[in-house]
Amino acid sequence: MKRLLAAGCAGLLLLAPSLALAQAVTAPKIPLRDFFKNPDKTNFQLSPKAKYIAFTQPVENRMNIHVMPVGGAARAITAVKDRDIRNYFWKGEDHLLFLKDNGGDENYHLYAVDRSGKTTRDLTPFDKVRVELIDDLEDHPTDVLVGLNKRKAEVFDAYRLNVKTGKLTMVAENPGNITGWLTDHAGRIRVATSTDGVNTSLLYRADEASPFKTVLSTSFKEAVQPLLFTFDNQRLYASSNLGRDKQAIVELDLNTGKEVKVVYERDDVDVETLRYSKKRKVLTAAAFETAKLERHYFDPQTEALIKKLEAKLPGYELRVASNTNEDAWIVTTRGDRTRGSHYYYHPKQDKLVKLADSAPWLKEDQLASMQPIRYQSRDGLTINGYLTLPVGQEAKNLPMIVNPHGGPWARDSWGFNPEVQFLANRGYAVLQMNFRGSTGYGKAFWQASFKQWGKTMQDDISDGVLKMVNDGVADPKRVCIYGGSYGGYATLAGLTFSPELYACGVDYVGVSNLFTFMNTIPPYWKPFLDMMYEMVGNPEKDKALMEAASPVFHVDKIKAPLLVLQGAKDPRVNIAESDQIVAALKQRGVDVEYIVKDNEGHGFANQENRFEAYEAMERFFAKHLGS
Numbered sequence: 001m002k003r004l005l006a007a008g009c010a011g012l013l014l015l016a017p018s019l020a021l022a023q024a025v026t027a028p029k030i031p032l033r034d035f036f037k038n039p040d041k042t043n044f045q046l047s048p049k050a051k052y053i054a055f056t057q058p059v060e061n062r063m064n065i066h067v068m069p070v071g072g073a074a075r076a077i078t079a080v081k082d083r084d085i086r087n088y089f090w091k092g093e094d095h096l097l098f099l100k101d102n103g104g105d106e107n108y109h110l111y112a113v114d115r116s117g118k119t120t121r122d123l124t125p126f127d128k129v130r131v132e133l134i135d136d137l138e139d140h141p142t143d144v145l146v147g148l149n150k151r152k153a154e155v156f157d158a159y160r161l162n163v164k165t166g167k168l169t170m171v172a173e174n175p176g177n178i179t180g181w182l183t184d185h186a187g188r189i190r191v192a193t194s195t196d197g198v199n200t201s202l203l204y205r206a207d208e209a210s211p212f213k214t215v216l217s218t219s220f221k222e223a224v225q226p227l228l229f230t231f232d233n234q235r236l237y238a239s240s241n242l243g244r245d246k247q248a249i250v251e252l253d254l255n256t257g258k259e260v261k262v263v264y265e266r267d268d269v270d271v272e273t274l275r276y277s278k279k280r281k282v283l284t285a286a287a288f289e290t291a292k293l294e295r296h297y298f299d300p301q302t303e304a305l306i307k308k309l310e311a312k313l314p315g316y317e318l319r320v321a322s323n324t325n326e327d328a329w330i331v332t333t334r335g336d337r338t339r340g341s342h343y344y345y346h347p348k349q350d351k352l353v354k355l356a357d358s359a360p361w362l363k364e365d366q367l368a369s370m371q372p373i374r375y376q377s378r379d380g381l382t383i384n385g386y387l388t389l390p391v392g393q394e395a396k397n398l399p400m401i402v403n404p405h406g407g408p409w410a411r412d413s414w415g416f417n418p419e420v421q422f423l424a425n426r427g428y429a430v431l432q433m434n435f436r437g438s439t440g441y442g443k444a445f446w447q448a449s450f451k452q453w454g455k456t457m458q459d460d461i462s463d464g465v466l467k468m469v470n471d472g473v474a475d476p477k478r479v480c481i482y483g484g485s486y487g488g489y490a491t492l493a494g495l496t497f498s499p500e501l502y503a504c505g506v507d508y509v510g511v512s513n514l515f516t517f518m519n520t521i522p523p524y525w526k527p528f529l530d531m532m533y534e535m536v537g538n539p540e541k542d543k544a545l546m547e548a549a550s551p552v553f554h555v556d557k558i559k560a561p562l563l564v565l566q567g568a569k570d571p572r573v574n575i576a577e578s579d580q581i582v583a584a585l586k587q588r589g590v591d592v593e594y595i596v597k598d599n600e601g602h603g604f605a606n607q608e609n610r611f612e613a614y615e616a617m618e619r620f621f622a623k624h625l626g627s
Contacts, residue, residue: 026392027366027425032618034361035422036610038063038084041356044342045321047090048138050328052115053344053355054096056085061607065096067115070328070344077117084605089136091144091163097123099131104569104601106130106522110146112163123166126150130524134158135183138324145171145183152176153523158189171208178203179527182226184233185278191226191236191254197530202226204236204254216257220531221447223247227274231281235260239272245442247272249286264296270440277302279326289440291372291384292414293317293334305329309345312352317415320345330355336388337367339416366391368424370414375467377436377460381448384441385433385464386412387473388424398429399478399625400468402494402502404461406485408449409535411438419614426618428625431468435460450535451542453514454493454549461490462498477503478625480560482617484508484603485573492551492581495558504624506617508565509573509602512581513553514546515539520574555584561591563620565613567600593620 042063044055051070056063059076063084068074078085080100088098094115099108107130113120124131126148134145142164147156151173158172158181172181172189179200182191192203192212200220203212216224225239227249236252240259248265249272252258264271264286273287277299284302285295297303309318309331316333323329331343331352339359345352370388377383389395401423405412412432420430434441435457437449449457461481468474481494481502488510495505511517518532518539525532533539537546547553562585566578575596585592595616597609604610 027368027390030362030366030422030425032422032614033611034359035418035425036607036614038607039339039358040360041066041342042340042358043086043088044330044332044355045088045090046323046328046330047093048324049093050323050325051093053330054088054090055342055356056088065098065113067096067117075117077113077115078120082599084607091136092141095163097136097144097163099133101601102569103599104567104603104605106571106601108132110144110161121166123161123163124148128153130156132156134181134189135187137187140187145181145187145189147181149524154526156524177527180226182228184229185231186233190229190233193226195220195527195531197527198534200224202252202257215254216252218242220534222443224252225272228276237263237274237283239270239274241270241443245444246270247442249274264298270442271296272440275302277326279324289411289413305347308350309352313343334415335364336370336415336417337364337421338362339418362421366425367421370417370420372414375464377456377463379456379459381436381445381460383433383435383460383464385431386414387432387468388420388430389473390424390427390429393427393429395429395473397475398473399427400429400431400465400474400480401621402431402461402465402479402481404433404435404481404483404487404490405438406483406487407439408435408437408453408457408486408490409439409446411440422614422618423621426621428621429468429473431464431474433461433464451537451545453489453536454497454551458490458493458497461494462501465501480504480506480621480625482506482508483510485510488573489551492558492562493549495560495562496551496554497557499557499559502560504561504563504620506563506565506620507578507581508613509567509570510564510577511573512551512577514550516576516580517573520576522571552580552584555581555588555590558585558588558590561593561620561624563593563616564595565604565616566594566596567602567604568596568598569601572602 038058041055041057054067057066064076064078066074066076083100085098091097096113098111101108110123110131129150132147137143142162144161146161149156155174157174160169160171177194178192179195180193181189184190188208194201201214202216204215205212223241227237238252239247240250241247247270249263251260253260269288271286271288275285276283282299284299285297287295316335319332321330329345331345333341341357342355343352368388368391370386373385373387411434423430469476481491483491488507491505491507564578568575582594604613
């Protein structure tokens with residue numbers, strides 16, 4: 001795994017010209033808590049008839065739901081004190097539903113609160129049971145469809161839930177292999193996906209009285225992801241990479257499982273998101289990510305609306321959401337140097353009213369630009385990523401934080417990142433990269449990561465570091481690595497397998513032992529275990545490979561100081577992962593600081609815990625890199 005600096009990454013690093021120049025003004029030091037405290041107001045949603053606007057705002061440091069009439073005064077309708085409310089939605093004009101777990105255990109319950117805030121009820125009061133939303137059934141006055149693993153922890157049955165009475169009625173029992181349900185436009189469950197561990201199937205039934213039949217089966221290495229029914233409820237729109245490298249939006253015949261037509265595809269990136277108008281029954285746009293979010297429009301009306309709003313709010317990416325009748329819209333701006341602002345838009349009056357800034361205390365001109373970059377790996381793959389430089393600093397000989405993302409089958413995207421902005425404000429260059437396995441770049445790029453934890457996946461990270469050093473951007477003696485989840489694993493792997501690159505590391509809920517990691521996954525991941533064996537390794541068949549890739553077995557190679565952050569209730573990366581690496585390092589006398597929070601899971605959600613974690617991180621980086 002070790003490489004000399006000169007043996008790093010061939011190819012050209014693509015930088016915006018401005019990166020090579022120092023900006024005229026150095027940004028002031030912004031208080032740490034300004035980056036990590038809860039938003040002032042966020043997550044605005046219109047009621048179905050556009051009479052009310054809901055949003056979340058802190059109440060005693062926890063995000064709670066507030067409601068106001070359009071143009072009126074707001075009031076808090078929840079008073080949750082243990083966890084932030086992040087996911088909620090309207091159910092008619094009179095109720096809102098929200099999800100909340102217990103201390104990060106991810107066993108989410110579904111709660112209902114009336115619009116006045118007088119009554120809040122737990123609709124799924126079951127111990128060690130997780131709820132997943134299947135369909136909010138927005139046209140039905142009382143019912144929603146949810147998945148619950150109350151009968152068997154590994155699988156989710158489908159239930160119809162009356163939010164007023166709390167009555168639960170099972171509408172589809174999971175035989176043990178169903179991994180997802182999909183409704184048609186009338187709210188009937190007519191499509192399901194299943195797995196036997198390594199093969200994925202698409203199941204269909206003509207109506208709710210008929211049995212499901214398999215219409216298409218593929219290896220998990222290929223993907224046919226159902227998105228929505230056509231508006232006559234006869235065919236299916238899906239994102240598929242069958243017979244192609246990149247995901248494309250296609251229309252499927254559900255009787256044969258064959259593609260009828262390709263709706264939209266690209267040569268460079270996957271297309272997996274499809275938008276539509278429920279009112280007008282037309283497809284409106286496909287969304288995809290290159291270096292930034294982009295859209296392809298099918299509907300001139302939607303395109304005209306977005307372009308009109310972009311003219312009113314220039315320089316920002318926009319998210320728009322409407323009520324059912326599309327006679328009012330919530331518009332949210334997005335950028336790399338802003339947490340976003342929220343607007344109410346009335347199209348008939350062409351009236352745009354600002355509702356709130358998410359973080360009015362952060363000033364855009366004091367924050368750093370996130371620039372898309374591209375470099376070549378040592379074996380010839382193109383790696384896309386982002387480089388953020390401190391405001392006012394020349395791109396030369398800087399201390400640098402390498403920040404690989406979690407997943408690992410996810411990706412980093414352009415946009416506001418409080419960690420990146422905080423680190424840049426403290427004078428560090430921040431390098432993020434979409435190493436092989438990152439999603440959005442096609443089937444071959446994803447599959448190139450299989451059984452490559454700690455190997456070529458880690459080389460892609462190292463090659464980015466080497467390129468920054470060879471280009472003179474980073475000081476080779478002042479590079480640290482920090483990441484969460486898989487990024488935490490990559491931190492430990494970096495310190496273990498390429499210790500010459502890093503002066504320190506921060507592991508946030510990261511895997512240290514691939515064997516124990518596989519043995520402690522949540523029960524509802526069990527249907528995917530055979531896939532994980534192919535993607536990560538089989539503890540029996542690939543024992544040598546997994547042992548070689550597990551940092552805990554190679555702690556003798558770790559020389560750099562380490563900070564470890566862990567939630568005690570983490571269901572994905574068990575606390576034993578952090579306990580093991582900390583104990584092994586301390587036994588060898590390596591400097592390691594360990595912070596555990598008993599009321600957290602896979603990441604620190606509570607504001608006070610975030611403050612403590614990032615304050616510790618700030619001291620740690622200042623000590624080992626300088627400020």
